[in-house]
Amino acid sequence: MYSTTLCLPVQGKPAERILLGMKKTGFGCGKYNGFGGKIEDGETPAAAAVRELAEECGLKVQESDLEDVGKLMFSFPDKPELEHDVYVYIVRNWQGEPEETTEMKPVWFDVPDIPYKEMWADDSYWLPAVLKGKKVTGSVVFSEDQEAVDYISIRTV
Numbered sequence: 001m002y003s004t005t006l007c008l009p010v011q012g013k014p015a016e017r018i019l020l021g022m023k024k025t026g027f028g029c030g031k032y033n034g035f036g037g038k039i040e041d042g043e044t045p046a047a048a049a050v051r052e053l054a055e056e057c058g059l060k061v062q063e064s065d066l067e068d069v070g071k072l073m074f075s076f077p078d079k080p081e082l083e084h085d086v087y088v089y090i091v092r093n094w095q096g097e098p099e100e101t102t103e104m105k106p107v108w109f110d111v112p113d114i115p116y117k118e119m120w121a122d123d124s125y126w127l128p129a130v131l132k133g134k135k136v137t138g139s140v141v142f143s144e145d146q147e148a149v150d151y152i153s154i155r156t157v
């Protein structure tokens with residue numbers, strides 16, 4: 001199993017707008033998602049989140065700007081090698097402007113217009129709670145096509 005990060009830049013508290021990226025390559029290509037990727041050997045989740053956010057959309061943050069909003073585990077019964085967990089962070093302060101990179105095309109969405117149909121199927125279960133200020137932990141099992149959610153257990157606090 002490997003570990004990844006997911007950074008969600010938002011404006012407002014509670015969140016009114018969110019920056020998502022249309023993923024152009026790799027895992028989740030063609031979906032809108034937060035910004036993140038694999039945690040490298042010897043790297044902390046926070047350091048990886050800062051690095052991936054800058055690499056994928058050019059926003060620069062300090063580790064102290066990361067608000068830890070939970071951890072999720074994703075598994076794919078027919079593809080155990082894809083099993084991974086995700087450290088999820090919200091950021092409200094950054095330097096720079098979002099810019100398109102080879103990996104992601106960033107787009108701002110008003111929270112009521114978040115394009116859940118063009119995102120990972122689990123997001124509609126937990127992202128609304130996170131945007132209202134909750135923390136989430138949980139686990140998601142995907143179907144064979146790696147698109148539909150077969151089982152989901154999310155705890156919000």
Ligand SMILES: Nc1[nH]c(=O)nc2c1ncn2[C@H]1C[C@H](O)[C@@H](COP(=O)(O)OP(=O)(O)OP(=O)(O)O)O1
Pocket residue numbers: 004005006007025026027028033034035036037038039074086120121122123
């Ligand atoms: N079901 C899911 N729901 C969600 O909201 N985000 C997910 C998700 N499954 C994976 N992610 C996120 C976590 C992470 O930010 C990204 C996948 O990272 P990966 O490292 O696997 O892919 P990349 O192709 O970006 O590789 P690197 O950038 O090279 O690390 O997608």
